Amino acid sequence: xxxxxxxxxxxRIWFYTFRVICGLIFFFLIAPILTIIxxxxxxxxxxxxxxxxxxxxxxxxxxxxxxxxxxxxxWQSALRNSVxxxxxxxxxSVALGTLAAIGLSQSHVPARRAIMAILISPMxxxxxxxxxxxxxxxxxxxxxxxxxxxxxxHAALGIPFVIITVTATLVGFDNSLTRASANLxxxxxxxxxxxxxxxxxxxxxxxxxFAFITSFDEVVVVLFVGSAGQKTLPWQMFIGLREQISPxxxxxxxxxxxxxIALLTTVELLRRRSERMRGLSPx
Amino acid sequence: xxxxxxxxxxxxxxxxxxxxxxxxxxxxDLNLSIGRGEFLTMLGxxxxxxxxxxxxxxxxxxxxxxxxxxxxxxxxxxxxxxxxIGMVFQxxxxxxHMSVAENLAFPLEVRKIGKSEREAKIRRALDMVQMGxxxxxxxxxxxxxxxxxVALARALVFEPELVLMDEPLGALDKQLRETLQFEITRLxxxxxxxxxxxxxxxxxxxxxxxxxxxFDDGRIQQLATPDALYEQPQNSFxxxxxxxxxxxxxxxxxxxxxxxxxxxDASGEQIDAVPVNVSKVGDKTLVSIRPERVEFDPDWDxxxxxxDAEVLEFIYxxxxxxxRLRIAGRDDFIxxxxxRADQTRLRPGxxxxxxxxxxxCRALDP
Numbered sequence: 001x002x003x004x005x006x007x008x009x010x011x012r013i014w015f016y017t018f019r020v021i022c023g024l025i026f027f028f029l030i031a032p033i034l035t036i037i038x039x040x041x042x043x044x045x046x047x048x049x050x051x052x053x054x055x056x057x058x059x060x061x062x063x064x065x066x067x068x069x070x071x072x073x074x075w076q077s078a079l080r081n082s083v084x085x086x087x088x089x090x091x092x093s094v095a096l097g098t099l100a101a102i103g104l105s106q107s108h109v110p111a112r113r114a115i116m117a118i119l120i121s122p123m124x125x126x127x128x129x130x131x132x133x134x135x136x137x138x139x140x141x142x143x144x145x146x147x148x149x150x151x152x153x154h155a156a157l158g159i160p161f162v163i164i165t166v167t168a169t170l171v172g173f174d175n176s177l178t179r180a181s182a183n184l185x186x187x188x189x190x191x192x193x194x195x196x197x198x199x200x201x202x203x204x205x206x207x208x209x210f211a212f213i214t215s216f217d218e219v220v221v222v223l224f225v226g227s228a229g230q231k232t233l234p235w236q237m238f239i240g241l242r243e244q245i246s247p248x249x250x251x252x253x254x255x256x257x258x259x260x261i262a263l264l265t266t267v268e269l270l271r272r273r274s275e276r277m278r279g280l281s282p283x
Numbered sequence: 284x285x286x287x288x289x290x291x292x293x294x295x296x297x298x299x300x301x302x303x304x305x306x307x308x309x310x311x312d313l314n315l316s317i318g319r320g321e322f323l324t325m326l327g328x329x330x331x332x333x334x335x336x337x338x339x340x341x342x343x344x345x346x347x348x349x350x351x352x353x354x355x356x357x358x359x360x361x362x363x364x365x366x367x368i369g370m371v372f373q374x375x376x377x378x379x380h381m382s383v384a385e386n387l388a389f390p391l392e393v394r395k396i397g398k399s400e401r402e403a404k405i406r407r408a409l410d411m412v413q414m415g416x417x418x419x420x421x422x423x424x425x426x427x428x429x430x431x432x433v434a435l436a437r438a439l440v441f442e443p444e445l446v447l448m449d450e451p452l453g454a455l456d457k458q459l460r461e462t463l464q465f466e467i468t469r470l471x472x473x474x475x476x477x478x479x480x481x482x483x484x485x486x487x488x489x490x491x492x493x494x495x496x497x498f499d500d501g502r503i504q505q506l507a508t509p510d511a512l513y514e515q516p517q518n519s520f521x522x523x524x525x526x527x528x529x530x531x532x533x534x535x536x537x538x539x540x541x542x543x544x545x546x547x548d549a550s551g552e553q554i555d556a557v558p559v560n561v562s563k564v565g566d567k568t569l570v571s572i573r574p575e576r577v578e579f580d581p582d583w584d585x586x587x588x589x590x591d592a593e594v595l596e597f598i599y600x601x602x603x604x605x606x607r608l609r610i611a612g613r614d615d616f617i618x619x620x621x622x623r624a625d626q627t628r629l630r631p632g633x634x635x636x637x638x639x640x641x642x643x644c645r646a647l648d649p
Binding site for chain 1: 363364380389393
């Protein structure tokens with residue numbers, strides 16, 4: 001955006017003020033995350049910048065918290081749990097959410113708005129309420145304290161994201177393509193996998209990413225539905241904050257930030273590639 | 284059924300009705316038989332039910348009532364992917380994530396045709412529409428006309444006997460449309476396929492079809508060959524919809540053996556006409572005359588009729604002149620004359636005499 005030559009003084013002032021406001025918002029969002037990264041290299045067992053760190057002395061920094069994370073069995077078991085639960089929950093969310101989105105995008109489905117609202121409700125209802133409800137429900141049917149229980153609970157939280165992103169992709173989907181496919185002799189299953197799925201893949205991927213991050217970050221529901229055996233990374237961090245106040249948490253947080261950035265980048269690249277494939281944007 | 288087509292119907296609509304909401308009928312009591320190898324066009328304004336009929340034939344819509352038969356077999360209960368009917372869509376509906384060749388391979392893979400045979404068929408189909416060099420391109424890299432050629436090749440590659448076309452040229456510019464009109468008719472005749480073509484463009488309907496079914500209000504208003512449709516419209520909707528048409532309001536004052544006399548409401552003049560759907564003296568009628576059948580200063584015998592007119596506007600259109608006249612109280616009477624070297628160019632305000640032969644003047648429903 002450039003200032004046009006006919007801009008008035010008022011417009012000029014607003015032009016620069018607007019940029020300052022944008023910068024402030026950006027700072028507000030990113031500063032807490034950025035502070036964590038240098039802090040995680042703290043040589044001391046503190047959550048604050050030591051005078052040595054501020055003076056950029058080399059021995060004020062260390063990797064000891066990272067070492068702790070990779071050697072401490074508690075952190076390692078939490079990492080293992082997270083790495084097992086999140087992908088399983090993601091797969092389940094993607095499969096169910098995509099099917100739901102496709103079904104609900106068909107105009108002949110009765111009460112589709114109501115069904116959509118119910119499916120999306122886990123995103124809107126306060127987490128603690130969902131968690132408490134799930135706790136009572138899952139205890140009755142013997143799912144409380146099991147891997148399957150945590151996976152199902154996380155899938156329920158992830159499904160709304162998949163539904164929303166896939167529904168958005170389906171808005172741009174040309175229904176005459178499925179008709180063309182049927183007309184050319186392909187049955188519904190073939191049409192789904194060969195025509196519809198490749199074209200809505202970007203939405204499915206984005207939804208899957210959100211579902212993954214939801215499960216990977218989630219602490220409230222897992223506290224209720226899981227037991228000590230299903231302790232995930234966020235849960236371990238929560239305990240760490242309450243009981244040990246160890247800067248290892250900061251190291252873990254930094255690693256998670258790095259993973260998130262890597263994940264987002266990969267998925268965005270994948271998404272662009274598949275959009276190119278469907279011929280929406282020029283190569 | 285026109286000559287040269289088998290007498291047995293290939294496609295048959297038998298008392299077909301369609302309603303989307305259970306109350307209003309979009310298609311009302313449709314009866315239509317299409318012969319093998321025939322090129323039939325469904326022509327009509329939007330909302331006339333023509334596309335619904337095509338969709339029912341393709342299997343994307345279910346008939347509320349009645350039977351649809353293909354080659355003598357009822358197809359109401361056969362899902363679209365088992366009907367084996369080719370279709371060309373208005374927006375091409377090419378799969379954007381596949382190359383041109385992959386698009387054409389799709390129906391062949393479904394039919395489990397071997398690789399070498401598949402490739403031969405694809406090459407043949409692409410050559411047929413002059414797209415032989417484009418197999419590796421993606422649809423987004425093609426122009427609209429090229430995409431429609433590919434769509435046509437895809438509809439033909441699995442050699443269906445019946446091909447449906449839903450306004451396939453609607454999105455193209457005029458010149459491309461004319462080229463493709465010609466190519467589609469040529470292909471249809473060369474391959475001997477039956478084509479059901481839907482359009483709202485009357486020129487397309489007249490130039491391409493063996494027969495045209497004019498749709499309005501969920502019914503076929505007239506089903507006839509293009510020349511019969513243009514020259515002998517059966518009601519005023521068809522007369523108005525096909526080609527340009529002058530209408531004069533009047534009342535039947537005499538009616539006997541294939542001739543009638545109509546008194547024009549506006550001027551009281553009496554003119555001869557062919558009665559088409561007037562039944563008795565006293566009926567209100569719309570008299571229809573094609574603009575190119577009107578002559579200036581006619582020197583025919585006394586049976587032809589001359590009326591006084593005043594020139595309101597003279598439009599030069601290149602190959603023809605279009606003259607707008609005031610006649611019998613109406614000021615939208617159009618006359619078309621060919622641009623001949625000796626043709627005088629009229630000036631607005633000029634008084635002229637015009638006339639036409641009684642057989643070119645048809646008394647239709649009001």
